[in-house]
Amino acid sequence: MFDSQSTPPRSERRDAAENRQRILDAALRLFEQQGVEQVSMNQIAAEAQIGPGTLYRRYRNKAELCTDLMKENIILLFDNIEAYLNDNKPEPAIERLKGILNLFIRFREKKSQLLAGVEESTTTNRSRSRTHGPLYLELHQLLVDLFDEMADSGKARPNSVFKADMLLMALSSDSYSFQRTERGYSPELFLEQICLTFDLNV
Amino acid sequence: MFDSQSTPPRSERRDAAENRQRILDAALRLFEQQGVEQVSMNQIAAEAQIGPGTLYRRYRNKAELCTDLMKENIILLFDNIEAYLNDNKPEPAIERLKGILNLFIRFREKKSQLLAGVEESTTTNRSRSRTHGPLYLELHQLLVDLFDEMADSGKARPNSVFKADMLLMALSSDSYSFQRTERGYSPELFLEQICLTFDLNV
DNA sequence: ATGATAAACGGAGACATCTCCGCTTGTCAA
DNA sequence: TTGACAAGCGGAGATGTCTCCGTTTATCAT
Known part of the structure; x- marks a missing residue:
């Protein structure tokens, strides 16, 4: 699911693989030192000792780089979710939904900076990185x-796709950090x- | 409410006023020709025949400029809303809320480009322009x-502030244009x- | 009028994003 | 091995954001 660029169709050239690692290392180092927000693509290229063109060849923007850095964590998140769902099969759908939201919020807390980086969508970027990344889609x-499961055994069914879109909007970095910092919610x-x-209650 | 910068404390210098007009004219011209998205602050400064510094002195970013250009329209929107509320005092709160949402969506349709410009929040911008502009606050x-009115005559009360935040999130340029273009909603x-x-139904 | 003063100006320049394209280098078939 | 060639590299440069600061100018009290 997430290996679309880490395992390309036919073997990655050795030098390319090395550069990938240099980039990832450099980015991680700089992100730790200065915070994701503060680090520019230029700096990363310099720190990795490659040209800007090389960096941009691999990652069209910082969001893609962050996504790659998060790959493992994202996989872990979905592993957690899967385990949770397995352990709670008998629970009603609404309860499982809450459980997932809880897991996602913890995840967001733990990796807030990188996750914000993943969702970053400079208006200049033509493609909606936030809504088209694997994390969002999954x-x-x-x-x-x-939602569909809930509707089956329920009454009226609001469109599940729309509802999911709105819920993810509400959980977006933008929304979440606003509520955390400006509204003061835990x-x-x-x-x-x-x-x-x-309307997710017993 | 919206005159905080069009009528400063003590009279605007004549040359400054002239430049303001040049900027507004230039921006409007370029926006019409090329679309808000495509026009850079540089271009606007050039078209207005002023230096970049002068432009940035007045508007810290394109969002502020767009807000200024939208001022009249925003006032009109709130006039409409006020009129609507006056004409529908007897209706239940939920009905009036729907009416307002309807007005806002029409507004968004009519001025989609500029409104997107208003809400534009490059991640670099420290201040959350979207949530702190007068349009959002109002x-x-x-x-x-x-919401408070609805809760008075209702049962449980979800926090109205939070609910309003989420609703506005759902109505944001990002969310709305995603649903319009990618999900195909009218x-x-x-x-x-x-x-x-x-949960806004009779 | 005129001079003091603060406001406004403007453009150089620091730094960012992102592309283009000529050069280099790994890879694989022969 | 080796040679052809696609893949990858890199940095100059186009364009953008935004700031700093020396210079200009409108305004107002005198």
């Missing part, structure tokens, strides 16, 4: 399935409010 | 009041889905 599908209170607002 | 207050269907999702 989560979206998960939510849609749960992760727990935030989740509670989300449940109230999106 | 709308937010309106929504909060209506303005009417979008509104309907919003009502379903946020």
